[in-house]
Amino acid sequence: MITPWEVEGVVDYERLMREFGIRPFSEILDKIPNPHPLMRRGVIFGHRDYERIVDAMKKGEEWAVMSGFMPSGLPHLGHKMTMDEIVWHQNMGGKAFMCIADMEARFVRGLSVEKTRELGELYIRSIIALGLKSDNCLIYYQSANRYVKDLAIELSSETNFSELRAVYGFNPETSLIKMFIPMIQAGDILHPQLKDFGGFKPVVVPVGADQDPHLRLTRDLANRICIxxxxxxxxxxxxxxxxxxxxxxxxxxxxxxxxxxxxxxxxxxxxxxxxxxxxxxxxxLGGYAFIPPSSTYHKFTTGLRGGKMSSSKPESYISLFDKPEEGAKKVMRALTGGRATVEEQRRLGGEPDRCVVFELYTYHFADDKMLEEIRRDCEDGNLLCGQCKKQLAEIVKEFLKEFQEKAKSVDLSEFEILK
Structure with missing residues (x-):
């Protein structure tokens, strides 16, 4: 089961692509100048209309990247993946729109205003520490962005309960606010194309596969509301x-x-x-002229003990604000793709594609050369799980130390933030 609020079971990405019309990212990889490592490694596995973004990049035309984060818990490595994608797109020439989804955190997760502000700032400091630049950028809290809220109201006139039930599985017991949140999300995605932000342009939304219902609905709404x-x-x-x-x-x-x-x-x-x-x-003529948004889809970050890494399950993630020593300990407790015994590991080799530790290397902590060496040594039985974990634990410890120093020193006054 996959919804924007819950993921259960093993995710079949090929089935997702077949059922919902997501196209393989591999088919356009060679058209992208200097693709992000997550693209080259197949972690970003699918897309919708990403050709629009590539064309705009190459022609030097205006385009944007937009994504958001619900501040329901501490930012973790799963969030870092989306942040890295936003930063890469900004570096490739897109204007970056970053949303702190405080309305969703308050009304769906039940957090207080004060808590969403406290957590929201951590997400903002995180993406800036990861490289977001102050020029060509807008950071905002949903509750402070009148463009998003006004647009959400207009978009709500273009849909009904039957459609929302079909897309999200809502039922008569679903609260009205949870039904309205998709309109807010659509407002988030489309508002970079409003006249006050330069008008219609290609916009890409990097997300995990669980957010695709928002993209499907928003693409339909973008068409319906236009003249x-x-x-x-x-x-x-x-x-x-x-x-x-x-x-x-x-x-x-x-x-x-x-x-x-x-x-x-x-x-x-x-x-x-x-x-x-x-x-x-x-x-x-006073219309919107929206271009249906493009999107990229990355694989879920696996929780340290299996399943999806989730803010609501502290044991599943390494937070960007964990103490460095605690982050290292979490690595040492993570599931691996090792064999039952050392003898079997040396004889049969490990299974890196079933290993949370190797996934962390792939998504965050290794360049291409290092990643290939780890894979080869693991499969040949020359690298044991304990050695591999210990190496990654030291890398994570150093990363968290440096990252947190950067996040603490961020000057938020240099950025345009609506709050």
């Missing part, structure tokens, strides 16, 4: 109006060859130029 819709045809684009026939008349003012029919207009020429011109027209 014009697009359909590629031979030689151009077919444009329809969701808001009445009168808007189609406005298309005749565009500098393209076109043919008007009842209910739609066919416009001929470069499809990208046509869609851009029509979106600009929509904004002049």
């Amino acid at each position: 014009f819709s697009f359909e590629r045809i031979e030689g151009g684009v077919r444009v329809r109006s969701r808001k009445g026939e009168n808007y189609l008349e406005k298309l005749k003012d565009l500098n393209f060859d076109l043919k008007a029919y009842e209910g739609h207009v066919d416009i001929f020429g470069d499809p990208e130029e046509i869609e851009k011109a029509v979106r600009n027209l929509e904004m002049e």
Whole structure:
């Protein structure tokens, strides 16, 4: 079972991709300049419309990266993975939008305002310590962002209970606030395209697979709330109006060859130029002209004792704010892919792909050369689990020490933060 609030059981990523139309990230990897290690290693396993982002990168056009964190517990290595992705995208030229989902933490998890603020600052300090730059960046708490809340109200007019039940499994006992949270999430994802933030642009949302329901719903809402819709045809684009026939008349003012029919207009020429011109027209007419958001999907970080690493299960994670010595101890208690005995380990070798410790190396703590050496020595039986854990424990201990010093020294006044 996978929902934005709960993950149970073994996750079959191939089945997720088949059932929900997520495309393999491997198919576009060679198109990405200087891909992030998580992309090259298959940890980022899927995407929707990421080609839009790659095209914008290469053309030097405006685009953005947006993701958020619910401050229901201490930030941990699972959160670090998303933070690393946001920082990488910012470094590649995107404007970064980071959300602290305090409304969701308050109304779904029951945290106080004071607690969400306290935890929220730790998430903000964490992503800055990991490399987020103050220019081309907006950090905000949901409760302080009027654009998100106003947009959520408008988007709520485009859906109903039946759809939310189909997407999220809601039932008559589900509280109204939990049903409204997806509208807030959609507001988060789409508001970087509002006129006050530069208008329509490609936006990528890096998330774990459990957040895909929000992306599917938001992509649908992005289309529904706009005036014009697009359909590629031979030689151009077919444009329809969701808001009445009168808007189609406005298309005749565009500098393209076109043919008007009842209910739609066919416009001929470069499809990208046509869609851009029509979106600009929509904004002049007071519409949103949203581009459906792109997304990337990373695998879940496995908990130290198995299952998903979760803020609600302290024993499952290494927090970015654990004492360095405690982080090292947690590594030593983690599950491995070792054999039952030392003799079997030396004879048969370990199984790194079933090992939490090797996963931590893969996701966070090893470059390509080091990772390959660990895999080879493990599979050959030359590296025992105790040795491997001890090495990683020292790495984690040093990382936490340096990270926490950076986080403590962050000057929040240098950043634009809505709170």
